[in-house]
Amino acid sequence: MTEGAGWTVFLTVVGMALVSVLTRSFFFLSERSLTLPPLVQAGLKYAPVAALAAVIGPEVVMSQGHLIDTLKDARLYSLAAGVGWFYLRKGVLGTIVVGMTVYLPLHVGLGW
DSSP: OOHHHHHHHHHHHHHHHHHHHHHHTHHHHOSSOOOOOHHHHHHHTTHHHHHHHHHHHHHHHEETTEEOOOSOOHHHHHHHHHHHHHHHHOOHHHHHHHHHHHHHIIIIISOO
16 A cells, blocks of 8 residues: 555545434434424335345345246245245244244255
8 A cells, every 4th residue: 555545545434434423413413303204204114124125035036146047946935935924924933933944954954
């Protein structure tokens, strides 16, 4: 690294930290109470589900960066079992248990 690059990196990190602190504390710095519009509040109810789907979706249908091309994949069957359980019982813990109960024998036992 060159001599000037150290200062550039340092100033970049400090600048990013300041921007991060400022944007995260924006609501605390305001003198009046800020409320979100009702439409935004309603949309925020779905944010955790959307984030979870964005993380889990590609993991289930992709392998090594490509779409899976075989039905011999334990993730598909565990997903189907978990969705079925959740549809019938509406329990998150049961969904996880049923999905893993299907996944482990297929993945470890059969090597799918």
